[in-house]
Amino acid sequence: MDSEIKEEIPVHDEYILCGGAETQVLKCGPWTDLFHDQSASRPKLLILIIPGNPGLPTFYVPFAKSLYSAVNRRFPVWIIAHAGHVLAPKDKTLTTLDDPNAQEIKDIYGLRGQIEHKIAFLRTHVPKEMKLVVIGHSVGCYISLQILKHAPELPIIRFFLLFPTIERLSESPNGRIATPFLCWFRYVFNVFSYLLLKPCPEKIKSWLLRMSCQIMNLPDESLLQNSLEPFCLV
Secondary structure: OHHHHHHHOOEEEEEEEEOOEEEEEEEEOOOOOOOOOOOOOOOOEEEEEEOOOOOOHHHHHHHHHHHHHHOOOOOOEEEEOOOOOOOOOOOOOOEOOOOOOOOOOOOOOOHHHHHHHHHHHHHHHOOOOOEEEEEEEOHHHHHHHHHHHHOOOOOEEEEEEEOOOOOOHHHOHHHHHHHHHHHHHHHHHHHHHHHHHOOOOHHHHHHHHHHHHHHOOOOOHHHHHHHHOHHHHO
């Protein structure tokens, strides 16, 4: 019965240009454009989910649907991808809403840039009087807290931090090994992944995704679709 209810919940898949980066936003509920909706039925609160890493919104759809049902479908639940983590399909049109006061986001794919990317989204795609509940997962928790620090004017009434990744990661036992390894090895990984995956036939990519989904017990290979895109990996 619960699965049937979740199937009935509409999820709108939208791709926008935010801060100069293609960005996927999954919108759970019938509201897709809060800025231009002036009807009496427009909700007064938005629930926003900021993912961990990798920032793939599709992983959070079952959670978003459950959350939407739990609030009796009164408030929209949106999931925003991290900049550069999801590429828009060729048949999708990018939605653009310009903020006249917006400044260029430098290094938008870095951590600081991802924080500014989420702030830019909230300022351009959510009415300023709409109250916000922000749910962060893993590094999304850190981004959420930084939003509060750098944009205190946003009407955020609640934060929920799921498995927070917040502080002193490089000082942890795993962090002491992973930090220097990732800092230097990422350049080799970037070149290797581009040379290997760029010419790779789509049939082989599809097979790799299918095998990965079976190993991880995922129902749909589209959940990992962008994980083999060189641009998203680097």
